[in-house]
Amino acid sequence: MRNSTMKSTRKTESQLVQDPVRLVESYPKVPLTVDCAVFGFQENELKVLLIRSDLALYDGLWSLLGDNVQDNEELDDAANRILKERTGMDDVYLDQVRSFSHPARHPGGRVITVAYCSLINIQHHQLKRIDNELHWHNVQSLTQMAFDHFEILTHCHKWLQKRIQEHPLGFNLLPDKFSLRELQNLYEAILNLQMDRRNFRKKFASMGLLIDVNEIENDVPHRPGKLYKFNFDKYEKNKRKWIGIDF
Amino acid sequence: MRNSTMKSTRKTESQLVQDPVRLVESYPKVPLTVDCAVFGFQENELKVLLIRSDLALYDGLWSLLGDNVQDNEELDDAANRILKERTGMDDVYLDQVRSFSHPARHPGGRVITVAYCSLINIQHHQLKRIDNELHWHNVQSLTQMAFDHFEILTHCHKWLQKRIQEHPLGFNLLPDKFSLRELQNLYEAILNLQMDRRNFRKKFASMGLLIDVNEIENDVPHRPGKLYKFNFDKYEKNKRKWIGIDF
DNA sequence: ACTTTATTATGTATTTTTTACACAATAAAA
DNA sequence: TTTTATTGTGTAAAAAATACATAATAAAGT
Incomplete structure (x- = not known):
């Protein structure tokens, strides 16, 4: 099967995949979501914008703003779309933090999520209509959330703490x-x-x-x-x- | 539909999802891969371990070590598995870098990948049998790769440059x-x-x-x-x- | 108008960290 | 024994971080 001149590792034509579409069709597929930790600053406290979980299992608990990644949608675009849909805001600061993939993180089965961090100006934001299931929470006083969102939020907060010491990101959280x-x-x-x-x-x-x-x-x-x-x-x-x- | 006491945003039972499994079944699914930038150090040069692309479209080009994420497999586990399968190494330094999701990044269709950075000791590694389609490349002299792997590699290299100034990771690349x-x-x-x-x-x-x-x-x-x-x-x-x- | 109150604006001395820089000692090779 | 390449070491200068106190100002209260 392998080319007989062992020096060359170049593949022979028969070893090469000619049809990448069929190849990708054979790949296992997973549900993928984006979850955004949307931070704001008000009354001298760092706040995060949360929504009530719509799972009966997590009744009363809060979760990050998230949604599925759509077909052919970039992760950054998904994050921007979620922000736009939920808050009406465009052009907000958004950065990818990391992915979370524990198989049991979602009670409905295997769902991988990519966490994003967003920084917005609460004053500016409140001019827009806000979904009345959204609520700003003091980051320090949260202890429990739906899914693994408390873990994700903690990670995003640490990420922000590090990041803000290297880039002047804070301006995104303040008025002009x-x-x-x-x-x-x-x-x-x-x-x-x-x-x-x-x-x-x-x-x-x-x-x-x-x-x-x-x-x-x-x-x-x-x-x-x-x-x-x-x-x-x-x-x-x-x-x-x-x-x-x-x- | 909404609870009539507008003060409470708590959802009514009928608004709550009772069956998360059915919910997740309705989610769009995407093929997800992990790609590892495996760095090594030899002859005073930073090297990266690459494999020949098996796509005819990329004939002659090199790609990062990657594979699909399997059902119920954590991303970290997938990265470890890839390393083990390709190099025979266990217990290597591995860290998630970020995801890449451009819809056209794979010629076979939409595939999202999570990039990992790995640091290994080449001397130690060479004691194990190495797949003869793998090759160590000088990072500085690479210019082109299969897929968007050159972009991913560049990103991983920058990530490493930053990371190594904050943590003494270099030891993973050196002999004992x-x-x-x-x-x-x-x-x-x-x-x-x-x-x-x-x-x-x-x-x-x-x-x-x-x-x-x-x-x-x-x-x-x-x-x-x-x-x-x-x-x-x-x-x-x-x-x-x-x-x-x-x- | 005056006093009280809370907060702004500002500079310097000290400590710590970073940088720049040169020479004698050593082991191997010739 | 000499040559060669590299090791091991310290100090002075510059830059950055830290600790710290007082006069000026605007608003609010009397």
């Missing part, structure tokens, strides 16, 4: 204009630690990613802080450089 | 006993840069992960270096601390 205090509160909520205010400001100032918009907060019962916006252009241009920043 | 020069050559090959010898050694010494085995290299035509082995126990115990080391 924000004060340095809001920015710091966000980092503290995500990382679950306290930071020194002067050093935090120094760090961000040195990155040069903040644009002073010459406005100040209102609605605060004390001296208002300056407002800034994020320099997305500069970030996109120098993306590679920001890898490795941390606090 | 190695010299500091070998270790540095490895890092230089993976990261594709030159490092200062004294600072490199200082860094590793300060991590305390090297055990001096009181032996020296042989086979070198000059002053031999001391040999060390990796302190796996200490690493496992203090794993969390090593996150964040970089050169």
